[in-house]
Amino acid sequence: MKKVYGSAAEALDGLLFDGMTIAAGGFGLSGIPENLIAAIRDAGTKDLTIASNNCGVDDFGLGVLLQTKQVKKMISSYVGENAEFMRQYLSGELELEFNPQGTLAERMRAGGCGIPGFYTKTGVGTQIAEGKEHKDFDGQTYILERAIVADLAIVKAWKADTTGNLVFRKTARNFNPDAAMCGKVCVCEVEEIVQPGELDGDAIHLPGVFVHRLIQGAFEKRIEKRTVRAA
Template identity: 80%
Template sequence: MSKIYDSAAAALDGVLFDGMTIAAGGFGLCGIPELSIAAIRDAGTKDLTIYSNNAGVDGFGLGVLLESKQVKKMGSSYVGENKEFMRQYLGGELELEFNPQGTLAERMRAGGAGIAGFYTKTGYGTQIGEGKEVKEFHGEKYILEEGIFADLAIVKAWKADTTGNAIFRKTARNFNEPAAMCGKICVMEVEEIVEPGELDPNHIHLPGVFVHRLVQGEFEKRIEQRTVRKREEA
């Protein structure tokens, strides 16, 4: 049975429901599943809990779902580029679960590996660790973090074969790979789809067993913060 769909809307058909939990890949504006985000916005699915490294920016990435008021809760490690996020959070309209960046990635990976929880030193003795179980190993205190088991994972790859074996490009690998693993259903958008055997097995980052639906598309290449230097006079 083919995993390839004509559009993100078609790939998400029958998958979305109000109150669902979504794991979204991407790092800053690099490797974000923009086609799936747009399709979720158009579907009007609401009361979403979304785990993602960041919340996009105003008007792009997950920021469009914040603007349409479809997100109930964000689980992120960095949200500093989104004014609408700040407005909703400070106004009590949006729940926020802060995670250290490495902890968030490991929570996704753990969910994908079927691991219910793990202990980490990161966050012990801080607000992150409040209310969490503490255990001592080798004289050090660790807190218990739970794996993330999402109803849906939306991710973006650089190249994949028709079975879903995928390669992520550079920084885009950071959260796309673990996010893809922890979803009951994974919808992957990709820049190029090739036939099985065309990808070097040694270069595959994510096995196709984690990927259920594929969409090939064209994407916008945005720069999160453009910094330029004034030209020096001769």
């Protein structure tokens, strides 16, 4: 099965449609699939529901899809540093389903593992729990959270082999493995593609069975917020 494609546009060919749900890896600007995001923007696919921890910044990452009004709904943990995200949400232009970070990660992981839902204490007694099933275990109340299964997962890894085995770079791993697992189709961009056997089997973070298409991308690697000490 061919998994390596020449560009982000080629790797997304035939996968995009209006109204689809996309799971996107990354945390802030760390480990974001910036080439695939740009290709989705250029394709003009609209009415998107995107499950991602946040939405990048105003002019980079998933924020570029907010600028072009291609996103209908975000399933996220926080608004972050994105002023346009906040503006669209407060003005009613954008739907937002808030999720605690651990809950969002587990919803993605559960979707990838074929688990339709799970009970968690996180959010009990808050707005997060409204409209959800409650159940008591050992005297403690839990709420039912449903798994996320996306039409498409877009993720970023450090290295891959041609069969799709992935290695992530330190904290850039973040939500990427969980997002990759929950997509019906997963497209991954990486910094380096090697031949099978060149990756240490014990160092592989996500097996290639979850990855359908690969590209080798070029990355800007912006710093979201630079903090330096005085000279």
